[in-house]
Amino acid sequence: MSAPFKDLAALDRLVHEPARLALLTALAACAGADFLYLQRLTGLTKGNLSGHLARLEEAGLVAVEKRFAGKTPVTTARLTEAGRAAVERHWDALERLRRRTLHWRPEEM
């Protein structure tokens, strides 16, 4: 059986980055979440979270909506269809990788 390391290197880095994977995983489990929830879930600073959401939005994986509730700005994020498909693909790839590494043994020299 060939080594699974090529598969590991082929993972989508945009999705696989730990903070972004956590964000995408959370958003895949709901119809949308606000900034406060995502910040508390991931422990990211405001700047970091904004940066990650911006990257995901730029890639078309996430839609970010900004509005006002009274005088308070509210930012809400939700997965796009492309984002949902990307997350499912990524989790499938991780699961395949996990199963392969369970049975992989290095070849004898």
Next chain:
Amino acid sequence: MEQPDGRARLVRVRQITAHYDLLQGLRLLPVGGFLVAFALAYSGWWPHWELDAHPAPAVAAGGTALLLNYGLAAWYRRRFGTVTCRPRSTRWHLLYAGALGVFALAMVAEHRFAPPVSVFGLTAAALTLLYWWVLGAFQTHYLVLAALLAALSLGPVPALAGALFPASGSPRVTAVAALLGLLYCVGGLYDHRLLVRALGPPPRGPGAAGEGRRGGAGRVGAV
């Protein structure tokens, strides 16, 4: 310090987010408290409110519990944020309606037939177990609570209900209602604890939360 299992952490992220509305455990406390208070009103331990003749105190207590529930929902939104949960499936709604039907039938059977074991209590225990399983089997406290409820339903409830709730027209139903109230309170506190531990401390300000641990990764470890 050993890093938490990244994959397990992400599974927990998914579970917490998918069931965020149901994990707001403090909202169960007013409901649980109301059930316990309602049951205790039939205990004779304090002046019987004669609820059958004067239902106003019960209505007021129920209304207060409802208002507290709404108030706590707003508190959760302010403190932990808002999640729009995905609409639950038709299968979920059918299961929920079925469970309510079974629950009501068990209550009627308990009152009419007074079986040797409390079928109402056992049904409530089974439905608690079902709830635990349907949500993803990660709230282990409901396993323990269901087991306790089942154990009490097998012996103590049928044996002691009459003595504990002498003023009730259906002491066994009242006893199970009290136990359910306690289950809501304890289960709710543990749900809240689960949510608080998953979501971590509130953000303290720009550049504060999480930045010291892993650059850009915050609380979440690598998969």
